[in-house]
Amino acid sequence: MLAAWRRRFEAWVTRYQRPSLGPIRLDRRRIYILPTPQGYAFGLLLLLLFVWSINYSNSMGFAFTFLLAAVALNTMWQAHDTLLGLVIHGNGADPVFAGQDAGFRFLLENTRGAPRHGIALQWRDGEPLFIDIPPHGSMAAVLPIPAERRGWLRPGRIRVLTRFPLGLFQSWSWVEFDVATLVYPRPRGARALPVPLPGAPGSGAQELAVGSDDYAGFRPYAPGDSPRRIAWKAAGRTEQLLVKRFVDQARPELWLDWQLLGIENIEPRLEQLCQWVLKAENEGYEYGLRLPSIRILPARGEPQRRRCLEALALFADRKDISGTDDGLESRKPAKAAKTQRAAG
Amino acid sequence: MWLLVALVLAVVPHAVALPIWLSTLFFAMAGWRGFIAFRNRALPARWLLLAVAVLAGAGVLIDFRTLFGRDAGVALLVAMTACKLLETRGLRDGVVLVFLGYLLVMGNLLYSQEIPLVTYLFAVVLLMLAAQVMIHRQHAGLGALAPLRLTGKMALQAVPVMLILFVLFPRIPGPLWGLPQDAHKGRTGLSDEMMPGTVSTLSKSDAVAFRARFTGPFPSPSQLYWRGPVLWNFDGRRWTAGEAPPSPVPVPFTPEGAAVDYSVILEPSNRIWLLALDLPAMLPPQASMTPSFQLVRQQPVNEVYRYQMRSYPQYRTGDLQATERARALRLPSRGNPQVRALAAEWRAQDTRPESMVGRALAMFRQQTFYYTLNPPLLGTDSVDEFLFNTRQGFCEHYASAFVFLMRAAGVPARVVTGYQGGERNTFGDYLIVRQSDAHAWAEVWLEGRGWVRVDPTGAVAPNRVQDGLYAAVTDGQNLPFLIRRGGDSAWLHQLAMSWDSLNNSWNEWVLAYGPDRQKEFLSGLGFGAVDWREMIIAMTVALAGFVLVVVGLRWLDQGSRDPVVRAWQRFCARLARRGLARGVQEGPLAFVQRVADRRPDLAEPVCEIGRLYATLRYGPTASPEDVHQLQRLVRQFRT
Numbered sequence: 001m002l003a004a005w006r007r008r009f010e011a012w013v014t015r016y017q018r019p020s021l022g023p024i025r026l027d028r029r030r031i032y033i034l035p036t037p038q039g040y041a042f043g044l045l046l047l048l049l050f051v052w053s054i055n056y057s058n059s060m061g062f063a064f065t066f067l068l069a070a071v072a073l074n075t076m077w078q079a080h081d082t083l084l085g086l087v088i089h090g091n092g093a094d095p096v097f098a099g100q101d102a103g104f105r106f107l108l109e110n111t112r113g114a115p116r117h118g119i120a121l122q123w124r125d126g127e128p129l130f131i132d133i134p135p136h137g138s139m140a141a142v143l144p145i146p147a148e149r150r151g152w153l154r155p156g157r158i159r160v161l162t163r164f165p166l167g168l169f170q171s172w173s174w175v176e177f178d179v180a181t182l183v184y185p186r187p188r189g190a191r192a193l194p195v196p197l198p199g200a201p202g203s204g205a206q207e208l209a210v211g212s213d214d215y216a217g218f219r220p221y222a223p224g225d226s227p228r229r230i231a232w233k234a235a236g237r238t239e240q241l242l243v244k245r246f247v248d249q250a251r252p253e254l255w256l257d258w259q260l261l262g263i264e265n266i267e268p269r270l271e272q273l274c275q276w277v278l279k280a281e282n283e284g285y286e287y288g289l290r291l292p293s294i295r296i297l298p299a300r301g302e303p304q305r306r307r308c309l310e311a312l313a314l315f316a317d318r319k320d321i322s323g324t325d326d327g328l329e330s331r332k333p334a335k336a337a338k339t340q341r342a343a344g
Numbered sequence: 345m346w347l348l349v350a351l352v353l354a355v356v357p358h359a360v361a362l363p364i365w366l367s368t369l370f371f372a373m374a375g376w377r378g379f380i381a382f383r384n385r386a387l388p389a390r391w392l393l394l395a396v397a398v399l400a401g402a403g404v405l406i407d408f409r410t411l412f413g414r415d416a417g418v419a420l421l422v423a424m425t426a427c428k429l430l431e432t433r434g435l436r437d438g439v440v441l442v443f444l445g446y447l448l449v450m451g452n453l454l455y456s457q458e459i460p461l462v463t464y465l466f467a468v469v470l471l472m473l474a475a476q477v478m479i480h481r482q483h484a485g486l487g488a489l490a491p492l493r494l495t496g497k498m499a500l501q502a503v504p505v506m507l508i509l510f511v512l513f514p515r516i517p518g519p520l521w522g523l524p525q526d527a528h529k530g531r532t533g534l535s536d537e538m539m540p541g542t543v544s545t546l547s548k549s550d551a552v553a554f555r556a557r558f559t560g561p562f563p564s565p566s567q568l569y570w571r572g573p574v575l576w577n578f579d580g581r582r583w584t585a586g587e588a589p590p591s592p593v594p595v596p597f598t599p600e601g602a603a604v605d606y607s608v609i610l611e612p613s614n615r616i617w618l619l620a621l622d623l624p625a626m627l628p629p630q631a632s633m634t635p636s637f638q639l640v641r642q643q644p645v646n647e648v649y650r651y652q653m654r655s656y657p658q659y660r661t662g663d664l665q666a667t668e669r670a671r672a673l674r675l676p677s678r679g680n681p682q683v684r685a686l687a688a689e690w691r692a693q694d695t696r697p698e699s700m701v702g703r704a705l706a707m708f709r710q711q712t713f714y715y716t717l718n719p720p721l722l723g724t725d726s727v728d729e730f731l732f733n734t735r736q737g738f739c740e741h742y743a744s745a746f747v748f749l750m751r752a753a754g755v756p757a758r759v760v761t762g763y764q765g766g767e768r769n770t771f772g773d774y775l776i777v778r779q780s781d782a783h784a785w786a787e788v789w790l791e792g793r794g795w796v797r798v799d800p801t802g803a804v805a806p807n808r809v810q811d812g813l814y815a816a817v818t819d820g821q822n823l824p825f826l827i828r829r830g831g832d833s834a835w836l837h838q839l840a841m842s843w844d845s846l847n848n849s850w851n852e853w854v855l856a857y858g859p860d861r862q863k864e865f866l867s868g869l870g871f872g873a874v875d876w877r878e879m880i881i882a883m884t885v886a887l888a889g890f891v892l893v894v895v896g897l898r899w900l901d902q903g904s905r906d907p908v909v910r911a912w913q914r915f916c917a918r919l920a921r922r923g924l925a926r927g928v929q930e931g932p933l934a935f936v937q938r939v940a941d942r943r944p945d946l947a948e949p950v951c952e953i954g955r956l957y958a959t960l961r962y963g964p965t966a967s968p969e970d971v972h973q974l975q976r977l978v979r980q981f982r983t
Contacts, residue, residue: 038439041439041443045447048447049447049450051520052450053450054515054516055520056454057517057646057858058453058454058457058647059647059648059854059855059857060453060462060854060855061450061453061454062513062515063506063510063854064449064450064453064465066505066509066513067469067502067503068446069505069509070504070505070506070509071498071499071502073502073505074498074501078498118480163480165477165495165498166473166476167435167439167476167479167480
């Protein structure tokens with residue numbers, strides 16, 4: 001109830017603020033300040049000291065109380081000042097899998113000749129991330145934001161806050177950047193890879209970059225070998241680095257096909273496909289992806305992997321799917337999406 | 345660590361007054377905490393701390409027989425702090441410790457508000473604030489001394505606000521509720537009863553009772569009789585007040601001669617009476633006067649209290665009521681037969697009261713009496729023993745014997761206690777009256793003159809009145825240094841006097857700044873009579889003014905802080921007026937390139953300015969010549 005009111009109030013306060021394309025400079029109009037719980041406790045302490053001074057007619061007690069009060073007021077001003085004029089750049093994040101944290105990169109720039117201490121970025125009610133910014137300098141911050149759903153992830157409003165210096169007041173501001181990152185489906189599923197179709201024959205017995213199906217024993221490590229080929233288990237036994245040798249007979253082609261999976265719901269299907277993509281890439285197959293609306297020809301390597309994962313992440317074509325309601329609206333706020341998932 | 349040091353320093357002044365086991369406990373716990381932090385050991389278990397806390401609480405309860413009140417409260421606070429020190433895990437614990445530290449500082453102020461301690465505590469508070477900065481882990485990026493510098497700056501900035509609040513915040517006369525018994529204990533001073541030994545014990549203390557500043561010339565020493573409690577009732581050994589209720593207006597008398605105007609800065613005495621020269625003719629606020637011309641206040645004086653006074657050293661009082669006469673003649677029904685016999689003998693020879701007084705004084709003067717700080721103990725018939733046997737006494741012995749003698753002879757008489765004399769401080773031109781100046785004398789009622797002061801001590805030791813205690817007693821070698829005025833090491837005494845002068849100003853202007861002084865001060869500034877509403881308004885205005893000044897200064901400062909940015913902004917503003925506004929995200933070099941493309945005529949200066957600005961802002965080094973060059977170019981730049 002309280003949280004709902006708070007959210008509504010925050011929405012009202014920031015109703016004229018739109019996601020920014022460029023850097024945001026914090027000005028007076030968008031910095032808010034309130035005492036922290038600690039600040040309220042300090043207020044009670046001041047009251048106690050004040051009553052104490054009255055009761056004992058203690059002149060220095062008054063002076064002490066007033067000094068602390070003045071210091072508290074001073075920190076209020078400092079908390080405001082720490083944010084004032086701060087320039088924030090929002091730089092987006094690398095794609096992640098659902099269930100991981102997307103690390104959104106921000107650059108905080110201090111154009112002032114004095115350092116700024118104890119500035120934090122906070123996403124919703126997450127743990128604030130504190131940094132200090134040197135004078136005339138800037139500081140990068142990577143704010144982890146949980147990626148719960150596949151699709152586009154927008155961090156939305158980020159709270160920039162500080163409780164510097166005494167923690168009695170928190171001043172904060174909302175910043176929202178027009179940045180997003182792609183969230184791939186969670187790689188999950190127990191099914192083995194489909195049987196590869198024989199493809200174009202290779203050039204005979206030749207060592208392959210990363211895992212083909214024909215495993216041909218170990219050989220000692222030589223500089224330039226991919227770390228992925230190191231046989232860590234064997235290395236543990238022999239105290240010598242060994243790499244696996246693979247011999248290519250023919251290049252098999254692997255089709256990761258939507259139709260191959262008899263799973264009812266879309267999400268588990270996509271998760272299984274995602275799992276396959278990673279596995280196929282890892283084991284050195286040439287693989288292609290077939291979805292109801294899209295077909296990606298077999299290939300191998302990082303660009304292929306990314307292409308496939310993006311297709312899976314953005315898969316949302318209702319027309320191709322019948323009999324299920326579990327469509328996707330990635331751009332909807334997470335809360336709405338959550339209820340939808342519960343229903344589906 | 346900061347916090348530990350600050351807390352230990354805050355407890356140090358308490359350590360003397362606390363029971364020894366508690367001080368030991370605290371410092372042991374603090375040492376343990378330091379060891380843990382230093383060696384990175386684990387904190388002790390909670391149950392152990394709980395046990396220690398309970399034991400410490402029980403210890404306080406046994407030691408003080410209460411958990412409330414000033415002493416027990418402070419002891420409890422120290423015990424809690426000690427236990428909490430070993431239970432600091434998160435931020436919240438740190439905050440609690442800091443708050444406990446502030447309370448400990450406040451506790452110190454309840455015991456003393458003198459300049460050295462206040463200075464010391466100010467430093468402790470600075471440390472405590474630095475600790476409060478550091479307990480927030482997110483501020484760990486600050487260097488080792490940065491928190492101290494920061495808090496020092498903060499405190500300096502806070503001082504003006506503190507002063508405004510101190511001067512203008514409406515003071516409420518305390519206390520708001522009844523204080524515990526021990527709230528102000530441990531204060532030496534006059535008592536409202538007198539028996540052999542009361543005054544002489546007091547005389548060995550060099551503590552300051554009050555200070556007085558005279559508007560006109562200093563009165564002569566023989567006029568410096570500071571009136572305290574007037575004692576009427578005698579039970580054979582002890583004199584007590586038995587005073588009629590005070591009246592809210594000055595008791596009338598007939599002044600003869602000039603008035604003496606002065607102000608008294610009274611040290612806390614935990615007593616309701618206010619000292620004034622014989623005889624006071626006005627009343628401080630909220631004070632009243634007993635029929636015996638003694639000033640009393642409603643609340644005990646537990647703060648440094650300053651009041652204005654006017655007295656008439658020469659006076660004549662009015663008639664004596666029948667009841668008063670009866671009380672001024674009453675004696676215990678038995679005891680001291682020799683004195684009674686002597687009085688009867690005098691009376692048979694001459695009934696005039698004046699002659700009785702004269703004969704008594706002559707007796708003190710002519711026979712062998714000693715004025716001593718260490719008189720022999722007296723038995724049941726104390727007056728007899730003193731007058732006819734031991735003949736060694738301090739002023740209370742003389743006053744008591746004299747009044748007894750007068751009453752026995754049928755002359756109405758009473759004992760007056762208070763202070764006599766005082767030391768003149770030439771640095772601040774005021775009078776210091778110490779506890780050692782405590783004195784007792786007598787008053788007799790004479791027809792046509794009213795109450796007349798008679799000081800039998802003056803008859804025995806005339807220089808007591810003129811030069812003070814040390815000059816008058818023969819056994820004064822063990823008196824505290826400050827009392828032995830006119831004695832050895834004059835320069836040291838001078839030093840002590842200048843220090844006292846500083847203390848006096850502190851008392852007069854800072855510590856005595858209570859509700860009365862506040863009103864007085866503000867009306868002195870020309871505000872007229874102010875009430876609390878006007879004070880709030882004045883305070884708000886002053887605070888707002890201060891904030892405005894600060895904001896204004898910062899605004900001026902900011903303009904001049906970064907000449908590079910300022911020049912660049914001027915440059916951009918000029919171009920913007922020509923329709924060439926810089927885009928929000930446009931870098932300086934991209935911007936000048938665009939301007940140069942649009943206005944080839946301006947290309948050369950624009951590009952140079954852009955290059956200079958980029959070098960100065962983003963380049964590795966910025967030379968002052970470049971800054972001047974940029975400023976010059978911007979100044980000359982015309983679109």
